[in-house]
Amino acid sequence: MLTLLFDGIAYGMLLFILAVGLSVTMGLMNFINLAHGAFAMLGGYLTVVLMQRYGVPFLLCLPIAFAGAGLLGAVLERTLYRPMYKKPHLDQVLFSIGLAFMSVAATDYFMGSQQQIMQLPDGLRGRTELWTGGPFELGMGHYRLFIIAVCAALTVGLQYILAKTRFGSRLRASVDDARVAAGLGINVNLVFAATFAVGSGLAGLGGALGAEVLGLDPTFPLKFMVYFLIVVAVGGTSSITGPLLAALLLGVADVAGKYYVPKLGAFIVYSLMLVILLWRPQGLFVRKGGKS
Amino acid sequence: MKAVQDSLLAPSRFKVWEPLLWLLAFAAPWVFPGHALIVNEIAIVALFALSLDLILGYAGVVSLGHAAFFGFGAYTAALFAKLVMPDPLAGLLVGMAGATVLGAVCSLTILRGSDLTRLMVTLGMALILLELANKLDWLTGGSDGLQGVVMGPVLGRFEFDLMGQTSAWYSLSVLLGLFVLARRWVHSPLGATLKALRDNPLRAMAIGINVQLRLAVVYTVAAGVAGAAGALLAQTSGFASLDVFALDRSADVMLMLVIGGVGWLYGGVLGAVVFKLLHDVISGITPQYWTFWIGLFLVVLVLVGRDRLRKPWSWFGKPKAHGESA
Numbered sequence: 001m002l003t004l005l006f007d008g009i010a011y012g013m014l015l016f017i018l019a020v021g022l023s024v025t026m027g028l029m030n031f032i033n034l035a036h037g038a039f040a041m042l043g044g045y046l047t048v049v050l051m052q053r054y055g056v057p058f059l060l061c062l063p064i065a066f067a068g069a070g071l072l073g074a075v076l077e078r079t080l081y082r083p084m085y086k087k088p089h090l091d092q093v094l095f096s097i098g099l100a101f102m103s104v105a106a107t108d109y110f111m112g113s114q115q116q117i118m119q120l121p122d123g124l125r126g127r128t129e130l131w132t133g134g135p136f137e138l139g140m141g142h143y144r145l146f147i148i149a150v151c152a153a154l155t156v157g158l159q160y161i162l163a164k165t166r167f168g169s170r171l172r173a174s175v176d177d178a179r180v181a182a183g184l185g186i187n188v189n190l191v192f193a194a195t196f197a198v199g200s201g202l203a204g205l206g207g208a209l210g211a212e213v214l215g216l217d218p219t220f221p222l223k224f225m226v227y228f229l230i231v232v233a234v235g236g237t238s239s240i241t242g243p244l245l246a247a248l249l250l251g252v253a254d255v256a257g258k259y260y261v262p263k264l265g266a267f268i269v270y271s272l273m274l275v276i277l278l279w280r281p282q283g284l285f286v287r288k289g290g291k292s
Numbered sequence: 293m294k295a296v297q298d299s300l301l302a303p304s305r306f307k308v309w310e311p312l313l314w315l316l317a318f319a320a321p322w323v324f325p326g327h328a329l330i331v332n333e334i335a336i337v338a339l340f341a342l343s344l345d346l347i348l349g350y351a352g353v354v355s356l357g358h359a360a361f362f363g364f365g366a367y368t369a370a371l372f373a374k375l376v377m378p379d380p381l382a383g384l385l386v387g388m389a390g391a392t393v394l395g396a397v398c399s400l401t402i403l404r405g406s407d408l409t410r411l412m413v414t415l416g417m418a419l420i421l422l423e424l425a426n427k428l429d430w431l432t433g434g435s436d437g438l439q440g441v442v443m444g445p446v447l448g449r450f451e452f453d454l455m456g457q458t459s460a461w462y463s464l465s466v467l468l469g470l471f472v473l474a475r476r477w478v479h480s481p482l483g484a485t486l487k488a489l490r491d492n493p494l495r496a497m498a499i500g501i502n503v504q505l506r507l508a509v510v511y512t513v514a515a516g517v518a519g520a521a522g523a524l525l526a527q528t529s530g531f532a533s534l535d536v537f538a539l540d541r542s543a544d545v546m547l548m549l550v551i552g553g554v555g556w557l558y559g560g561v562l563g564a565v566v567f568k569l570l571h572d573v574i575s576g577i578t579p580q581y582w583t584f585w586i587g588l589f590l591v592v593l594v595l596v597g598r599d600r601l602r603k604p605w606s607w608f609g610k611p612k613a614h615g616e617s618a
Contacts, residue, residue: 032408083595089407090354091594094550097543098590105584222539226419233412267423270416274401277413281405 002138004256010144012251013151014213016244018206018224019231020158021199027175027237028192029085034096036203036228037221038103039069043204044211044220045107048116058121062150062208069204074197081196082189100221107218116216147209154202158240171195175237230273236283246284304479314468321460328456334568335463336524341548341560342467342474343517348546349555350478351510352490353402356411356542357418358518360398363536364421365391365519366526367432370441373527378444384466384523391519392512399508399515415539422537437533441526452528459528466524467561470517475557477513486510487555547590550598 022036043065050056050064080099084092124143162168173181174188182188207216214224227250235246250269257268276284317335321328340362347353369387373380401413425432432438445451450458477483489496489503497503526532535541544567552563574582 026408032411080591080595087594090348090550090554091598093354093356093411094546094590094598095594098587098594101543101583101587102591103587105581105587109581109584226415229408229412229415233408263427264423267420267427270420270423274413274416274420277405277409277416278401281409 003140004259005252006138006140007144008252008255009248010141010147010251011213011255012248013148013155014206014210015227015231015251016247017151017154018203018210019228019247020240020243021196021202022228023232023235023237023240023243024171024175025192025196025199026232028171028178028195031081031085032089032092032096033081034093034225034229035099035103035221036200037224038100039073039200039203040207040210040224041103041107041216041218041220042072043069043207044216045111045116045207046204047208047211048118048216051119058124062205065208066201066205069207070197070201073200074193076200077193077196100225103221104218111218113218116211118212118216120212143212147213150209154205155240155244162240167191167194227269230269234273234276234284242283304475317464318461321457321464325455325457328460330568330572332456332460332463332528334564335460335467336521336528337545337548337568338561338564339463339467339470339524340518340521340545341552341564342471342557343514343521343560344545344549345554345557345560346474346478346514346517347511348549349559350483350486350490351507353507353511354407354411355402355414356539356546357414357416358514358545359537359539359541360414360418360421361391361395361515361518362522362525362541362545363418363425363532364394365522366532366536367425367438367522368519369523370438370526370532371431373441373443374438378442380443380446380462380527383443383527384520387523387526388516388520391522392516394519395512395515396508399511402511403504403507415542418537418539418542422534425534425537432532435534437531438526439531441530441532443527443530452530456528463524463528466520470520471557471561474517478557482506482509547586550593 018040019036021039022033025031025033046065046068047058047061050061051058056064080095084095087095120143124146126142128140128142128145129138162171170181170186170191173184173186174191178188207220214220230250231243231247234250235243250272253272254266254269257264257266261268317331320331324331340358343361344355344358347355347358365387368390369383372383372386376386377383398414398417401417402410405413426434428434429436443452446458446462450462452458452462478486485496485501485506488499489501489506493503522536525536548563548567549560550563551566552559552561571582574585578585
């Protein structure tokens with residue numbers, strides 16, 4: 001019971017780290033980016049390759065995955081994404097799904113289509129059991145505990161940056177109304193480029209962390225695109241607490257659904273999303289007053 | 293007065309080249325009997341693209357889950373043929389009716405929210421149906437697909453042959469019939485209101501158009517047409533598998549429509565022809581990595597602007613400001 005909740009929370013935290021960049025960039029430029037999963041996949045593959053071929057320790061791989069994905073994000077933002085902001089949503093969908101297709105085929109070409117296996121360091125393997133035999137039995141995989149700790153630290157850090165720093169207030173101003181923010185002298189383009197890079201980097205980090213839990217093969221961007229979009233659509237794009245709660249809800253619902261009614265599979269998650277979006281089309285946690 | 297009336301009616305009149313085009317299409321399976329199967333496929337995806345054009349090109353709803361109705365029509369028609377009667381036309385009508393009902397129910401889900409919400413809701417619907425078809429394996433055969441569908445002859449006379457000539461003519465006839473109906477429909481006053489609400493929903497509402505009702509109607513009709521395309525696929529291949537619901541199918545059909553041109557009924561037909569031929573050529577060269585080239589094509593297409601594909605004279609010279617409203 002509690003074990004399920006624990007696994008669900010770990011899964012949800014991971015989804016949050018993967019999707020938070022998408023949520024912020026979508027709120028900032030109203031840009032529908034279906035290729036976000038490609039950055040996560042890049043992070044995952046960077047980690048796997050570095051660990052297997054060059055023997056880089058796992059903990060060192062995580063910042064490299066972050067930096068690599070972030071760098072690629074910054075380059076792509078500057079060259080390809082920027083002309084897309086003013087185009088209609090149909091163009092954005094076509095463009096980003098084209099990018100996702102390309103990333104899938106290119107990864108298949110360079111890395112092969114098989115599932116990649118991740119060797120965890122010894123310290124992160126194993127499991128702690130609490131209250132065994134009782135009604136509140138709790139089994140915690142150490143790696144999942146690690147994921148939760150990293151993601152929680154990142155969440156607190158992000159919330160701090162967003163709420164307390166000067167960059168955070170610029171970002172929030174730009175999300176609320178980009179034109180007025182630009183009129184007040186905020187360099188919205190720069191804010192956006194930085195946010196896009198950090199968001200892509202976080203996706204890369206999430207991909208590296210999640211390679212063991214979610215599985216890593218070339219279809220990753222398309223397979224998890226739906227989950228990222230659910231987090232963003234349900235959580236709303238105006239804060240980071242919204243996507244966090246949405247991701248936790250999604251993680252717990254998915255794990256519990258697959259455990260209790262395995263026959264229905266992902267059915268529960270999709271139905272839940274549909275019902276929530278019918279009930280609150282702008283997402284569950286929307287702040288009034290912002291520009292939608 | 294007469295001149296004004298004529299100029300307004302001109303777009304809805306049949307052009308000289310249109311009967312020629314259809315004659316060519318119907319002659320194709322007879323002239324190239326070896327390519328009848330691909331003619332059949334093109335006719336089916338053209339019908340599917342036509343249905344997407346109704347909601348995307350005429351009503352401006354961005355949908356990533358149009359395969360839901362395609363697949364629903366396919367499974368309904370296949371099950372009908374297997375369990376009730378093997379007559380193709382009855383199966384086609386049942387498939388269309390099933391998809392129309394599903395479309396009417398789903399149209400409630402797209403009335404509210406932004407483009408992102410609609411994208412998610414349409415996508416979610418297709419995924420739910422995919423999961424259902426996968427899990428209800430006693431009915432649909434699960435991931436093995438629904439096998440053992442045997443079709444009777446069309447109109448009781450024309451047997452389906454291995455070469456696919458009957459299939460091609462059958463699909464082309466259905467395509468032509470629904471195309472003419474759709475053409476009549478988008479040029480009616482109702483079609484004009486659809487274009488109005490696509491261009492500016494707020495103003496459309498202000499001049500007294502019931503935006504929500506119109507959206508629901510066009511979504512339902514498009515679902516029915518997509519269901520017909522799915523039913524044709526299931527009937528002519530004698531098989532229905534899970535990939536009729538897949539995301540690739542929704543994305544492919546959107547790509548076809550974009551190649552051919554959105555908001556123009558021949559766009560879907562033209563796009564289907566180009567896409568299928570392109571698919572044939574590229575997957576002949578690199579069968580495994582053809583999605584890469586499709587992705588590259590999409591990215592380049594959007595970066596240079598998709599209106600310019602159909603206007604070769606604008607390729608050289610300065611790009612004009614993007615005139616389309618978001």
